[in-house]
Amino acid sequence: METTPFILPFTIGLLFISCFLVIIIGIWISSLSRIDKSRIIHSILTKKSWFAIREIVMESLLHRKIFRKNPVLGYMHMSLAFGWFLLIVVGHIEACNHYQTFSVPAYMAIFMRYFVTEPSTTLSGKILSASMDLLLLFVLSGVVLAYYKRANSRLFGMKKTTQLKLGDRIALISLWLIFPLRFLAESVSAGIHHNGSIISHPTGELLASIFPVHSFEMPLWWAYSGALGLFFFALPVSRYMHIPVEVVLIFLRNYGIKVQKRIGGYSRIQVYSCSRCGICLDSCQMSHAAIKDTQSVYILKHIRNKNLTDEKLFNCLLCGRCQPDCPVGLELNNLRITQRIESTKEYNSSYEYLKNGKIAVSPQTEVIYFAGCMTHLTPAIIKSVKEIFAVAGVKYWFMDEEKTACCGRPLMQVGQYEAAKKLIEHNRMQILSSGVKKIVVSCPICYKVFNEDYALPGIRVMHHSEYLLELMADKRLPINKLPLRVVYHDPCELGRGSSIYHQPRLLLDEYVELIPIKNEKKTALCCGGSLANIKIQMNERNQIRDTALDEYLAYQPDLLATACPLCKKTFTKSNKLPIHDIAEIVYMAILNKMDIEINISTQIEKANADKNLRF
Amino acid sequence: MKNFGYSIIKQRTIDYDQFDGRLLNEVLEMEPSFKVCLSCGGCTATCSAGDLVSFNVRRMNLLLRRGETIELESEIQKCMLCGKCMLVCPRGINLRNVIMLIKKSIAKYKPINS
Numbered sequence A: 001m002e003t004t005p006f007i008l009p010f011t012i013g014l015l016f017i018s019c020f021l022v023i024i025i026g027i028w029i030s031s032l033s034r035i036d037k038s039r040i041i042h043s044i045l046t047k048k049s050w051f052a053i054r055e056i057v058m059e060s061l062l063h064r065k066i067f068r069k070n071p072v073l074g075y076m077h078m079s080l081a082f083g084w085f086l087l088i089v090v091g092h093i094e095a096c097n098h099y100q101t102f103s104v105p106a107y108m109a110i111f112m113r114y115f116v117t118e119p120s121t122t123l124s125g126k127i128l129s130a131s132m133d134l135l136l137l138f139v140l141s142g143v144v145l146a147y148y149k150r151a152n153s154r155l156f157g158m159k160k161t162t163q164l165k166l167g168d169r170i171a172l173i174s175l176w177l178i179f180p181l182r183f184l185a186e187s188v189s190a191g192i193h194h195n196g197s198i199i200s201h202p203t204g205e206l207l208a209s210i211f212p213v214h215s216f217e218m219p220l221w222w223a224y225s226g227a228l229g230l231f232f233f234a235l236p237v238s239r240y241m242h243i244p245v246e247v248v249l250i251f252l253r254n255y256g257i258k259v260q261k262r263i264g265g266y267s268r269i270q271v272y273s274c275s276r277c278g279i280c281l282d283s284c285q286m287s288h289a290a291i292k293d294t295q296s297v298y299i300l301k302h303i304r305n306k307n308l309t310d311e312k313l314f315n316c317l318l319c320g321r322c323q324p325d326c327p328v329g330l331e332l333n334n335l336r337i338t339q340r341i342e343s344t345k346e347y348n349s350s351y352e353y354l355k356n357g358k359i360a361v362s363p364q365t366e367v368i369y370f371a372g373c374m375t376h377l378t379p380a381i382i383k384s385v386k387e388i389f390a391v392a393g394v395k396y397w398f399m400d401e402e403k404t405a406c407c408g409r410p411l412m413q414v415g416q417y418e419a420a421k422k423l424i425e426h427n428r429m430q431i432l433s434s435g436v437k438k439i440v441v442s443c444p445i446c447y448k449v450f451n452e453d454y455a456l457p458g459i460r461v462m463h464h465s466e467y468l469l470e471l472m473a474d475k476r477l478p479i480n481k482l483p484l485r486v487v488y489h490d491p492c493e494l495g496r497g498s499s500i501y502h503q504p505r506l507l508l509d510e511y512v513e514l515i516p517i518k519n520e521k522k523t524a525l526c527c528g529g530s531l532a533n534i535k536i537q538m539n540e541r542n543q544i545r546d547t548a549l550d551e552y553l554a555y556q557p558d559l560l561a562t563a564c565p566l567c568k569k570t571f572t573k574s575n576k577l578p579i580h581d582i583a584e585i586v587y588m589a590i591l592n593k594m595d596i597e598i599n600i601s602t603q604i605e606k607a608n609a610d611k612n613l614r615f
Numbered sequence B: 001m002k003n004f005g006y007s008i009i010k011q012r013t014i015d016y017d018q019f020d021g022r023l024l025n026e027v028l029e030m031e032p033s034f035k036v037c038l039s040c041g042g043c044t045a046t047c048s049a050g051d052l053v054s055f056n057v058r059r060m061n062l063l064l065r066r067g068e069t070i071e072l073e074s075e076i077q078k079c080m081l082c083g084k085c086m087l088v089c090p091r092g093i094n095l096r097n098v099i100m101l102i103k104k105s106i107a108k109y110k111p112i113n114s
């Protein structure tokens, strides 16, 4: 087969990138834990691999998730990824067809229009070269959109686009040049030899009639090959590493591998899989407080570039709003927590003083009630829960009525897992020694940690919204629908954090009129009060809170319901509308039903005015 | 030190020639909101750790400002980071960050012979 010197930049680049990828992915996979490795070995020949391949086609090639978010952006990604993929595949088929063999070297397929000077005579050859022309046009349409996106990103429904560093810039420019150069080179060759297909033929003839195309042919093919080679060399230091790494990620994820509490091969694969599409920027409410450089895309970039500072790492609410939007499906919260563990691992407290304290043992009761630190700052919630329990005749032990250790979750959110374990063990012993089968908590932060990190065999952890719903279903609570229009605010730790979306709504439906809103459940807003962010300032929190409240106020609710003492405390400070926990609303409705002379509106006013209740 | 004729309890003196304000300066630079603490004690009154052990957030501030790094180090370990102090603080001070900053930096500034 023929060859020519201009294939060198491409061939060397391809060799380089292939070796590089094999080595780096090999290193990552070999650093997985033994359990993860056995997961791979046991899944590789199962249908999980098939699911992974299907996902790769749907997401890495067709970009279905980006399509759903924004069709123009989706088309751009799809034309580049799927179009290029087809160019490679169909190009190979075309070359094999022409040379009548089953394998040709890569450069033969890529530069075939240079080597083949006669027009294709067979029908299959004609169809193949026409499809190649159309595919190139398809990819070029994506490139044009990409140019346009850099210049003006509003068309793509995104407010901001990410900043570039040198490696990215080289890769981006070479990527932008590859396809126009290919088009020109192929057209010029077609013009010289009077061959080509439906698009390259007329373009070639046109170019040949205007320019001295003979002197352009070699430079164009060199430039095309050079752009390809440059792209391959820039790939490892550019964001386009996500193209090969995402494929590995999808396989590993389908095999059941998850981000661990330490930095390892899989967390690196996740970091490198970020395409810096910037979709996560749009869902982040911190931009409402003009915090614009600590969103997930930047954190992942800093992890990759090894220049992540604590100021950025800890400036995130861990609200998880960006996570469902990420088209690559990265575990953004876990990645951040892993990084926080690493950053704070030198100074976990040991809480020796807990060992001296007596462990309180409960009398035999039906349930344990654990209010949590935050709920102690909103006594109206505790009062309501106590009163409801009295009405329903629930026998309970109020575990943290006087004093107890924090649940440990606030420590975990800032990465202090070792310290949190000490608090968890302390509380866990008390819970286990009580012999109770149910623990009811008022705070979603406690709820999440009790559920996920306290090993409590045989004990059911329930948020009070779940428990009250159960009491209601058992007819232990009177039902009384109040004529109030209510918006329900999903707390991050209860909603996205623990997937409790329906129970609070079912409960509220019985007692008030619930208004459906745009940003609820998975896309619910954060109140801005999250303990996970230790860098944010109070005025910035207030801005996030007020923007969220304004959105709720547009529905003109009589009151805002939530199921978290921290959300309540955060929102209450704004004085924009009455805020109540679900327990308070249920208690209010019961009081009203019980005909104790309480007028609902004065009750609401009272609750808001009464410093004691509000604190 | 100049003798003014007063008797001084040695342990409670702050010798400004030896005063080590590096930790304080670093904390104030990284978390400027801490500058406006008015020592109201709200944080201390609500503190979850203070319920269980003798621990006083306001005193931590005092130790920091006096440069008593060694004592501060053992005190600061007691905080459970629950966040109540931050919510009651009338000045909106980001106390959890103050605590994390001290925990992180304190090793750097401990006197070597301690």
Ligand code: SF4
Binding pocket: A273, A274, A275, A276, A277, A278, A279, A280, A281, A296, A297, A300, A325, A326, A327, A328, A329, A330, A332
């Ligand atoms: S984290 Fe996800 S959404 Fe954000 S830029 Fe990366 S790939 Fe896009």
Ligand code: SF4
Binding pocket: A283, A284, A285, A286, A294, A295, A296, A316, A317, A318, A319, A320, A321, A322, A323
């Ligand atoms: S978790 Fe929330 S605060 Fe953090 S980057 Fe994502 S959307 Fe923003």
Ligand code: SF4
Binding pocket: B036, B037, B038, B039, B040, B041, B042, B043, B044, B057, B058, B085, B088, B089, B090, B091, B092, B093, B095
């Ligand atoms: S509550 Fe705030 S202002 Fe008061 S002593 Fe504590 S930190 Fe200082």
Ligand code: SF4
Binding pocket: B043, B046, B047, B048, B049, B050, B057, B078, B079, B080, B081, B082, B083, B084, B085, B086, B095, B096
């Ligand atoms: S965060 Fe620490 S200092 Fe503040 S209230 Fe909780 S235990 Fe006390």
